[in-house]
Amino acid sequence: MVETSPTPLEKSIWLEFSTLSGIAGLVAGVDEVGRGALFGPVVAAAVILPDHALPILIAAKIKDSKKLSSSRRTQLAQQICELAVDWKIGFASTAEIDKINILQATLLAMKRAVLKLKVQPAICLIDGNQSIKDLLVPQQTIVKGDERSLAIASASIVAKVWRDELVMRLALKYPMYNLESNKGYGSQRHLLALQQYGSSPLHRQSFRPCQIKLPNAE
Numbered sequence: 001m002v003e004t005s006p007t008p009l010e011k012s013i014w015l016e017f018s019t020l021s022g023i024a025g026l027v028a029g030v031d032e033v034g035r036g037a038l039f040g041p042v043v044a045a046a047v048i049l050p051d052h053a054l055p056i057l058i059a060a061k062i063k064d065s066k067k068l069s070s071s072r073r074t075q076l077a078q079q080i081c082e083l084a085v086d087w088k089i090g091f092a093s094t095a096e097i098d099k100i101n102i103l104q105a106t107l108l109a110m111k112r113a114v115l116k117l118k119v120q121p122a123i124c125l126i127d128g129n130q131s132i133k134d135l136l137v138p139q140q141t142i143v144k145g146d147e148r149s150l151a152i153a154s155a156s157i158v159a160k161v162w163r164d165e166l167v168m169r170l171a172l173k174y175p176m177y178n179l180e181s182n183k184g185y186g187s188q189r190h191l192l193a194l195q196q197y198g199s200s201p202l203h204r205q206s207f208r209p210c211q212i213k214l215p216n217a218e
Contacts, residue, residue: 015125015142015149016054025122026085028137029151030110032127033065033160035102038194038210039177039184039203040167041091042102044109045159048121049151053083062153064146065160077161080154087155088116089162098206107132113155127152174200 016027032044049057057080065073081087090112092105100108111132114124123138127145145152164183171179176197178189186209194203194212203210 013148014054014058016151023123026119027151028114028117028121028124029145029149029153029155030114030124030126030132031146031152031155031159032106032109033156033163034184035106036186037184037204038186038190038207039094039174039179039200040163040170041093042097042106042109043089043091043159043163043166044106044113045087045089045155045162046110046113046117046124047080047087047151047155047158048085048117048119049080049083049154050085053080054150056083057150057154062150062157064153065156066146068157070164073157073161077158080158084154086117086119087158088113088118089159090114090116091163094202094204097204101206102204103130106130111135125149125152127156170202174202 026048028046028048030044030046032042034040034042060076060079062076068076090109092109096108097105107130110126114135114137121137123140125145126132126139126141129141129143131139131141142148142152146156167179167183177193178187181187182190191209194209198212198214199205199210205211
């Protein structure tokens with residue numbers, strides 16, 4: 001069966017084909033991953049897609065990164081980065097998360113991703129309901145943006161793949177936490193390991209499960 005191009009009905013679920021179609025200039029989608037993890041940085045991506053990439057990504061059945069298999073995410077991330085006019089990663093470290101709290105660290109990671117862009121977008125579409133402070137580029141927040149904007153969904157995928165690859169490398173240094181499986185999130189094995197070994201330097205001390213004090217071995 002010959003694959004047909006996306007129908008208007010399929011297009012209409014994405015903001016780029018409806019309410020945002022009147023925006024002149026490039027649109028950057030911005031999203032983060034790792035906000036709820038116990039280990040490692042919170043990571044954001046900013047992705048600017050050209051118009052011709054939108055139907056290609058719809059045909060590739062792009063969706064929110066959480067609804068894709070790991071292998072499919074990796075394939076799509078590579079395709080997105082090849083199609084993008086520009087894309088950049090920003091992150092906030094564990095120490096920054098503990099110092100300024102996870103919400104502010106998330107917004108900082110997003111801001112860093114946008115500021116790294118070599119191409120200036122006309123507007124940034126930010127996933128969620130929190131604006132980025134002191135961002136000189138116009139912005140619009142979109143709740144559940146990774147389900148509504150192709151640019152945000154793309155940023156979600158790129159950020160997720162980048163962070164997962166980072167955590168996989170760090171897993172070699174901290175094998176006791178089963179990070180290669182849980183990617184830093186609070187799985188049962190991860191929580192049990194925290195109780196047994198305590199937290200590592202890359203665990204978020206401001207998160208309650210990481211605040212385990214082991215008895216001194218004397």
